[in-house]
Amino acid sequence: CTIVLSLVLSAASSQNIAFTPVELPDENLSGIITCITQDQRGNIWFTCNNSGLFEYDGIRLKSYMHDPLNPHSLANNVLECVYVDNDGYVWVGTYGDGLEKLDTKTGIFTGYKHDNKNPYSISGDTVTCILQDHEGTLWIGNDYTGLDRFDKKTGKFFHYKHKNNDTTSLSFDQVRALYEDREGTLWIGTGAGFGGDENPDNKGGLNRFNKSTGTFTQYLHNDKDPHSLIDNRVRAIYEDTYGNFWVGTSGDGLHTLNRATGKFTRYTYDPKHPERLSRPPVSTAISYDHITFITEDATRKIWIGTLTEGLTRYDPISKKIDRYKLHGTNFNNANDSTAWWAFTSSEGEMWISN
Numbered sequence: 001c002t003i004v005l006s007l008v009l010s011a012a013s014s015q016n017i018a019f020t021p022v023e024l025p026d027e028n029l030s031g032i033i034t035c036i037t038q039d040q041r042g043n044i045w046f047t048c049n050n051s052g053l054f055e056y057d058g059i060r061l062k063s064y065m066h067d068p069l070n071p072h073s074l075a076n077n078v079l080e081c082v083y084v085d086n087d088g089y090v091w092v093g094t095y096g097d098g099l100e101k102l103d104t105k106t107g108i109f110t111g112y113k114h115d116n117k118n119p120y121s122i123s124g125d126t127v128t129c130i131l132q133d134h135e136g137t138l139w140i141g142n143d144y145t146g147l148d149r150f151d152k153k154t155g156k157f158f159h160y161k162h163k164n165n166d167t168t169s170l171s172f173d174q175v176r177a178l179y180e181d182r183e184g185t186l187w188i189g190t191g192a193g194f195g196g197d198e199n200p201d202n203k204g205g206l207n208r209f210n211k212s213t214g215t216f217t218q219y220l221h222n223d224k225d226p227h228s229l230i231d232n233r234v235r236a237i238y239e240d241t242y243g244n245f246w247v248g249t250s251g252d253g254l255h256t257l258n259r260a261t262g263k264f265t266r267y268t269y270d271p272k273h274p275e276r277l278s279r280p281p282v283s284t285a286i287s288y289d290h291i292t293f294i295t296e297d298a299t300r301k302i303w304i305g306t307l308t309e310g311l312t313r314y315d316p317i318s319k320k321i322d323r324y325k326l327h328g329t330n331f332n333n334a335n336d337s338t339a340w341w342a343f344t345s346s347e348g349e350m351w352i353s354n
Contacts, residue, residue, distance in 0.1 A: 017313070017322075017324070019324070019326065022351075031048045031049045031050035031051055032048065032049045032338075032340055032353070033046050033047070033048055033340065033341060033353035034046075034047050034048065034049050034079060034080055034081060034340065034341065034353075035047045035079075035080070035081040035082045035083075035341055036082075036341050036342075036343040036351050036353060037082050037083060037084055037343060038084070038343065038345050038346060039084045039088060039090070039104075040084070040088055041057075042057075042345075042346060042347070043055050043056065043057045044056045044057075044058075044343075044345065044351065045082050045084065045090060046082065046353070047079035047080065047081060047082045047092060047093075048077075048079060049078055049079065049080075049095070050077060050078055051063075051065070051077055052064055052065040052066070052074060052077040052079065053065075053074060053079060053082065053090075053092055053102070064102065064107075064109075065077050072107075072108040072109055072110075073109060074092070074094075074100060074102075074109055075094055075097035075098065075100055075109070075111050075113075076094055076095070076096065076097045078094060078095040078096065079092055079093065079094055079095065080093040080094065080095055080126065080127055080128050080129075081093040081127065081128060081129050081130055082130075083130035083131065083132070085132045085138065086132060086136060088104065089101050089102065089103060089104075090102040090104060091130050091138070092109075093126075093127025093128060093129065093130055093140075094125070094126070094127060095126050096125050096126055097111070097113065097125055098111055098112050098113035098114065098122055098124075098125045098127065099111070099112040099113075099122055099127050099130075099140060099150075100112075112150075112155075112157070113125055114145075120154075120155075120156035120157055120158070121157060122140065122142070122148055122150075122157045123142050123145040123146055123148050123157065123159045123161070124142040124143060124144065124145030124146075126142060126143040126144075126145075127140055127141070127142055127143075128141045128142065128143050128175055128176055129141035129175060129176065129177055129178045130178070131178035131179070131180060131186075133180050133184065133186060134180065134184050135184075137149060137150070137151075138150040138152060139178055139186065140157070141175030141176065141177070141178050141188070142173075142175055143174055143175070144173050144174050145161070145173055146159055146160055146161035146162065146170055146173040146175065147159070147160040147161075147170055147175050147188055148160070160209075160214070160216075161173055167218055168215035168216055168217075169215070169216060170188065170190070170207055170216055171190055171203075171204065171205030171206075171207050171216070171218040171219075171220060171232075172190040172191050172203045172204045172205055172232075173190070174190055174191055174192055174203075174204065175188055175189070175190055176189050176190060176191065176192060176204075176233075176234065176235050177189030177234060177235055177236060177237050178237075179237035179238065179239075181239045181245065181259075182239060182243075185208060185209070185259075186208075186209040186211070187206065187207065187208055187209070187237050188206070188207040188209060188216070189204070189206055189207075189234030189235060189236070189237050189247075190203075190204040190205055190206075190207065190232075190234060191203055191204015191205065191232050191233035191234060192204075192233060202231065202232055202233060202250070203232060204231075204232035204233045204234055204249075205218050205219060205220045205221075205229070205232050205234065206218075206219040206220075206229065206234050206237070206247055206257075207219070208259075217262075219257070219262065219264075220232055226266070227263040227264050227265070228264060229247070229249060229253070229255065229264055230249060230251055230252060230253045230255065230264075230266050230268070231249040231250045231251035231252075231253045232249070233249050233250040233251075233253075233290070234247060234248070234249050235248055235249065235250075235290065235291060235292055235293075236248030236249075236291050236292065236293050236294040236304075236305075237294070238293075238294040238295055238296070240296050240300070240302060240316070241296060241300050242300075242316055244256050244316070245257045245258075245259055246294040246302070247264070247294075248279070248291030248292070248293070248294050248304065249290075249291060250288075250289060250290045250291075251289055251290075252268045252269055252278070252279060252289060253266075253279070253291055254266070254267040254268070254277070254278055254279045254291060254294075254304060255267065267279075269281050269282075275321065276321075277312075277314055277319070277321055278312070279291055279304055279306055279309070279312060280304075280306055280309040280310055280311070280312050280323055281309070282308075282309060283309060288307040288308050289306075290306060290307040291304060291305065291306055291307075292305045292306060292307055292339060292340055292341070293305040293339070293340075293341060293342045295342045295343075295344060295350075296344065297344055297348075297350050298344060298348030298349075298350075300316070300317075301313055301314065301315050301316075302314040302315075302316060303342060303350070305339030305340070305341075305342055305352070306337075306338075306339060307338060307339075307340075308337060308338055309337055310323065310324050310325040310326055310337035310339060311323065311324040311325075311326065311337075311339050311352070312324075325337040326338070326339055326352065326354045337354070338354045339352055339353075339354055340353045340354060341353045
């Protein structure tokens with residue numbers, strides 16, 4: 001695993017970007033850092049795809065791993081996501097072992113797994129994303145089993161799934177992104193954008209959830225509509241300080257969405273005008289053309305991460321873009337420049353995993 005710290009020193013010096021590799025002193029730490037977040041104490045939490053959960057206070061690194069002799073330990077070490085709720089509980093999505101809740105005061109994990117005999121159990125055991133909305137409701141995105149709403153008081157999960165020939169249902173059951181905008185609307189991105197044959201038909205779509213009716217508005221690619229999504233595989237959703245609503249997909253898929261009209265503006269790469277806003281150009285035949293995240297730093301600049309092609313930084317005021325490559329501790333001219341996840345801390349530091 002590698003975490004790269006991108007520190008914007010101040011608004012006045014926002015052109016001076018320093019990428020600092022963070023050395024994490026743990027021999028068990030390996031693989032991809034799949035998610036990063038921060039708790040109310042300021043500690044950084046991150047998950048790895050093969051070595052468990054970690055808590056970092058800036059000096060010490062504490063690991064949480066599966067212990068076969070301890071039933072209250074983490075269910076497994078292959079993790080997809082981490083989220084800290086308003087009460088300070090740390091929620092972890094595993095690959096194949098459901099949802100885990102960590103009580104940091106006791107160090108005890110409580111697991112939630114799918115049970116065929118219980119219709120109110122979690123819908124599936126691979127949890128890809130977690131979000132608590134402004135009302136305190138916890139939403140769980142699952143791999144190929146849809147979206148769950150979790151009632152923490154009763155311990156019940158309520159399910160939302162795709163239904164054939166029902167355009168008010170979830171567009172696809174492979175949930176990859178959850179986002180709540182400033183109006184309190186829940187958005188769901190579906191469809192995987194990489195990884196071989198797991199989604200051969202490129203299904204997916206962006207969904208807007210109506211909580212009062214329990215229905216969805218689907219936004220899908222349409223070959224005949226240049227104001228639709230350019231690709232259905234949605235991984236990145238973000239509303240910036242200026243109210244722009246960004247959506248990132250596979251296939252040169254940088255967009256903004258006009259939520260009033262439902263029309264997308266596409267920002268595709270133009271080799272004749274590389275200075276224009278787009279995701280980075282694809283440099284090799286083996287590259288995956290996929291946007292992994294869109295976020296904002298402390299100086300209100302927009303960052304677009306990609307699976308193999310590094311970063312684009314965009315200034316919405318000057319319209320200027322900058323490109324960056326990341327490859328471990330080498331930040332220059334790397335062929336594979338993965339930027340998997342980004343998180344801007346309360347201190348204004350942006351953490352990027354690659």
